[in-house]
Amino acid sequence: MNTKARSVGDVTPFTAHFNQALPLSSGAELPEFDLVYETYGTLNTNRSNAILICHALSGTHHVAGTYSGDARTAGWWNNMVGPGKPVDTNRFFVVGVNNLGGCNGSTGPASINSRTGKPYGASFPFVTVEDWVHAQARLADHLGIDCFAAVMGGSLGAMQALQWALTYPARLRHAVVIAAAPKLSAQNIGFNEVARQAITTDPDFHGGDYYAHGVIPFHGLRLARMLGHITYLSDDAMMEKFGRELLAGKHKFSLEVEFEIESYLRYQGDKFTERFDANTYLIMTKALDYFDPAASAAGNLSAAMAKIKAATLVVSFTTDWRFSPARSKEIVKSLLDNALPVTYAEIESTQGHDAFLMENEHYFSVVSTYLNRVAQEVNA
Amino acid sequence: MRADLKAISELVAPGTRVLDLGCGDGVLLRHLQDNLGVTGYGIEIEPAGVVASIGNGINVIQMNLEAGLSGFDERSFDTVILSQTLQAMKHTEPLLRDMLRVGRECIVTFPNFGYWKNRLQVLAGVMPKSSDMPYEWYNTPNVHLCTLHDFEALCQRVGARVLQRIVISNGKPIHALPNLLGSLAVYRVSA
Numbered sequence: 001m002n003t004k005a006r007s008v009g010d011v012t013p014f015t016a017h018f019n020q021a022l023p024l025s026s027g028a029e030l031p032e033f034d035l036v037y038e039t040y041g042t043l044n045t046n047r048s049n050a051i052l053i054c055h056a057l058s059g060t061h062h063v064a065g066t067y068s069g070d071a072r073t074a075g076w077w078n079n080m081v082g083p084g085k086p087v088d089t090n091r092f093f094v095v096g097v098n099n100l101g102g103c104n105g106s107t108g109p110a111s112i113n114s115r116t117g118k119p120y121g122a123s124f125p126f127v128t129v130e131d132w133v134h135a136q137a138r139l140a141d142h143l144g145i146d147c148f149a150a151v152m153g154g155s156l157g158a159m160q161a162l163q164w165a166l167t168y169p170a171r172l173r174h175a176v177v178i179a180a181a182p183k184l185s186a187q188n189i190g191f192n193e194v195a196r197q198a199i200t201t202d203p204d205f206h207g208g209d210y211y212a213h214g215v216i217p218f219h220g221l222r223l224a225r226m227l228g229h230i231t232y233l234s235d236d237a238m239m240e241k242f243g244r245e246l247l248a249g250k251h252k253f254s255l256e257v258e259f260e261i262e263s264y265l266r267y268q269g270d271k272f273t274e275r276f277d278a279n280t281y282l283i284m285t286k287a288l289d290y291f292d293p294a295a296s297a298a299g300n301l302s303a304a305m306a307k308i309k310a311a312t313l314v315v316s317f318t319t320d321w322r323f324s325p326a327r328s329k330e331i332v333k334s335l336l337d338n339a340l341p342v343t344y345a346e347i348e349s350t351q352g353h354d355a356f357l358m359e360n361e362h363y364f365s366v367v368s369t370y371l372n373r374v375a376q377e378v379n380a
Numbered sequence: 381m382r383a384d385l386k387a388i389s390e391l392v393a394p395g396t397r398v399l400d401l402g403c404g405d406g407v408l409l410r411h412l413q414d415n416l417g418v419t420g421y422g423i424e425i426e427p428a429g430v431v432a433s434i435g436n437g438i439n440v441i442q443m444n445l446e447a448g449l450s451g452f453d454e455r456s457f458d459t460v461i462l463s464q465t466l467q468a469m470k471h472t473e474p475l476l477r478d479m480l481r482v483g484r485e486c487i488v489t490f491p492n493f494g495y496w497k498n499r500l501q502v503l504a505g506v507m508p509k510s511s512d513m514p515y516e517w518y519n520t521p522n523v524h525l526c527t528l529h530d531f532e533a534l535c536q537r538v539g540a541r542v543l544q545r546i547v548i549s550n551g552k553p554i555h556a557l558p559n560l561l562g563s564l565a566v567y568r569v570s571a
Contacts, residue, residue, distance in 0.1 A: 332441060333451050339397065339419055344441040345430055362427040369434040 005084035007074070008040045011065035015105060016142050022100075022135060025290075028125035032114070035139050036105030037061045037097040040081060041089035043145070049380035050093045050145045051371075052136060052172075053077065054153035054160035057228070057284045058276060060104040063096035064089070079359045086368035091380040092149065097139055099132045101283035109279030110211060122208025126283060129156075129291045133163045137171065149378045150371065152176035154356035155323065156284065159291050162312075162331065166293055169309040174374050176367070178315040179356040181327035182301050182334070183292040188322065191231055192285040195224035199278045208279055221278040222269035229268050234319035234352030301330060302337035311341035313370045315363065317355035318348050343370060381411065383551040384463055384489040387566045391487055391544065392416055396458035399423070399483065401445055401475075402465035406433030413438065446471050449478040457482055463489045464512075466531075468521040477538050480571040485543065489566045492547070494527030494559040512563055528559040535569055544568035 015036050022030045038061050043050060053063045055076070064081035067073040081087040081094055098106040101124060109124035140148070151164040151172045158180035165175040181188070199205060202220030206213050233241075242261040257263050297303035312335055316328035325346050335342040345366040349355040355363070374380070385408045392398060394416040400409050403422025406429075412418045422440045424430050433440035443451075446469065460483030462475070467490050469475050479486045491512035492498075498508035507517040515522065526534070528547070535542055547554045547562030554562040 329451060336421065336451075336456075337453070341439050342421075342441070343434055343439055344443070345427075346442045348427075362431070365427075365431045366434060369431050373434065373437060 006082060007078060008065035008082045008089055010067065010069060011038050011040065011062070011075075013038050013061060013105065016139055018135075018138050018142075020138075022131070022138070024125050024131045025128040026126050030100070030107065030125065033100060033107040033135065034105070034111075035097055035100070035107075035135060037095060037139060038063065038065070038075075039096075039143075040064055040094040041092050043093040043143070044380060046379070047145055048147070048149060048378040049091060049375070050095060050140075050143070050148050051087060052140070052148050052151045052164075053081065053087070053094060053096045054132075054136070054151065054157035055096070055099065056153065056155035056157045057288065058272070058281075059157065060102070061096045061098040061106075062104070063094065076357065079357075080364070080367070086364050087152070087371060088368070088375070091375045092371070095139070095143065095145075097136055099127075099284075100135050101127045101280055101287070103277035103280040108277065109208070109283065110277050119209075119211040121211055121279065124279060124283065126286050126290075128287055129159050129163045130167060132160055132287070133167050136160070136164075137168055140171065146171065148172040149374050149380065150174040150176055152178070154178040155180065155353065156288055156291075159288075163291075163293065165308045165310040165312065166304065169307055172310050173378065174370075175308075175310045175312045176315075176370070177312055177328075177331060179317060179320055179323050179328075179353055180314075180331065181323040182294060182330050184289055185327075189289050191227060192289055195227050196282055196285060198223035198227070199282060202278075205278070208282075210278070216273065217278045218273050221273045221276065221281060222266075224278075224281055225272040225276075226265040226269040229265055231322045232352055232354045234321065234350060236319060237350050237352050237354075240350065301334040305334040305340070306338050308335070308338065308340055312343070313367075314342060314344045315356075315366060316344075316346050317351065317353070317363075318346060319350055320353045320355060322353040381407070383548050384564050384566055385411065386551075387546045387548060388461060388463060388487050388489065389415065391546075391566070391568050392418060392459055392461075394418070397456075398459045398461065399452070399457040400461045400463070401449075401479070402462065402468075403433055403438070403440060404429050406436040406438040406440060408461070408463065409433075409438040410436045445469065445475060448474055449482050452478075452482045454481050455484055457484070459483055459485050459487060461487045463487070464491070466490045467525050468523065470523060472524045473534065473538060476534065476540065480538065480540055480569070483570075485568060485570045486540070487566065487568050488531070489564065490526065490531065491522075492528055492559065492562050492565050493525040494529065495549070495563045496560050497563070499560075510563065528562070528565055531565065531567065535567075539571060540569040541571070542567060542569050 064075040098104040151161045158177040161175040199220035202217035204215040205217040245260040294301040316325040398420040400422040409420040501508040546566040547558035548564040
């Protein structure tokens with residue numbers, strides 16, 4: 001890490017309102033919508049230095065910086081984005097946006113449907129990665145960005161970066177695709193389905209319209225998050241972090257929390273229910289499940305990727321078993337088949353899928369070196 | 381530029397598709413891109429090499445060559461290059477076979493173990509060291525050193541035709557007694 005790296009400091013989110021209806025992949029449409037976003041750095045005069053950061057399942061528009069000087073409010077990619085950091089805000093104008101269906105200010109299931117005067121709840125339409133990209137393009141128009149220097153993300157965020165390259169080939173120069181897969185495996189979908197079942201079978205779910213009942217499907221959402229956390233960490237990382245440590249030092253022969261890992265998962269689950277909406281969790285996991293760009297080319301990923309014009313950086317992590325390096329290599333292969341510029345780094349890490357959020361020397365030097373090249377290319 | 385890299389760039393046709401195995405910091409590909417307009421991809425396993433290659437503006441793919449080139453389709457590159465890496469491979473024969481599958485042509489370079497200075501050192505009872513093989517026997521990555529004759533025997537074994545051979549010493553081409561007087565060999569072969 002650059003020794004001069006620092007935080008972007010205090011930031012303020014903005015809200016953009018869009019009056020023009022957004023047609024969705026499902027056939028439904030959103031008559032109007034809001035997107036909440038943050039920006040860091042300065043857009044240069046030829047508007048060539050913008051980087052869009054797309055968030056993953058539970059992420060937000062708050063990528064970097066803090067609110068009111070409170071270090072606990074640091075953005076989810078604060079280690080990656082800032083002055084002197086791999087995504088250097090001294091050179092780039094960085095945009096973070098909360099996706100449609102989210103619960104952090106962009107229009108989502110908990111938002112009031114202007115037609116009914118009530119929260120959307122279960123009536124909020126299912127959205128796809130492609131829908132998000134269309135909505136993000138509206139935000140780019142709003143900000144006066146014709147072409148991003150790069151669109152970047154990890155996990156589900158990386159899928160958006162890839163989708164950008166497919167849907168708007170002329171509107172980005174680079175896609176940075178970290179810890180991704182070209183589509184979910186049956187196992188991935190299986191995990192998502194268990195998480196969804198945990199939520200929808202919670203008695204407080206009320207068919208998705210729990211807002212009116214003044215409750216949330218707390219237990220279901222908590223379970224969903226606990227399950228998720230298991231898939232984000234590697235077996236080794238979990239063992240290293242928690243081992244078989246007992247809170248009380250000995251077996252209690254009870255169902256109370258005994259092992260450190262139980263305590264960790266319960267804590268993560270509890271914390272999550274305080275900040276996340278269960279309906280959003282359902283929508284986000286569905287968007288993951290539906291993502292399959294090869295489907296547009298009869299399952300042939302290479303044929304689907306032929307539309308891409310951007311150069312791509314693909315990064316994977318050795319112990320990520322949710323989206324393993326082999327899945328990233330499928331993306332690399334499809335780009336190679338089209339003779340497209342592609343760079344691939346496989347980062348040695350014990351952190352599992354979560355590694356994309358963590359500081360790691362090789363990972364950060366790959367991203368910063370790559371983006372340094374991008375900066376030169378766009379005169380940032 | 382390293383003498384073998386200079387020789388390689390004379391063997392690559394402009395505007396072709398090139399795969400450089402063990403591309404290191406990417407200087408060869410960068411040179412080929414800038415001067416011959418090739419579409420190039422490099423493969424490198426070392427993190428520092430990957431980062432340096434990115435810095436040099438080449439397409440680099442971090443991958444272990446020992447696992448083979450199974451991700452690459454048959455005849456998907458005009459030229460596959462293996463420069464100064466053959467001797468450090470554990471799975472030398474399978475890699476050479478894979479290269480012949482993926483590339484229409486392959487360029488292989490390696491330090492000639494049969495070079496007279498190497499032979500002299502062996503005669504003197506020590507393992508050879510030179511600018512091309514600067515390692516001690518106990519820390520060398522070179523596990524499969526060979527002579528020109530040895531390499532040509534392997535070519536015959538895997539069905540590779542030798543299209544061209546350039547033997548170099550001190551940056552100059554050697555024509556007489558190449559297996560004795562050449563320190564570095566550059567071969568152009570095809571299936």
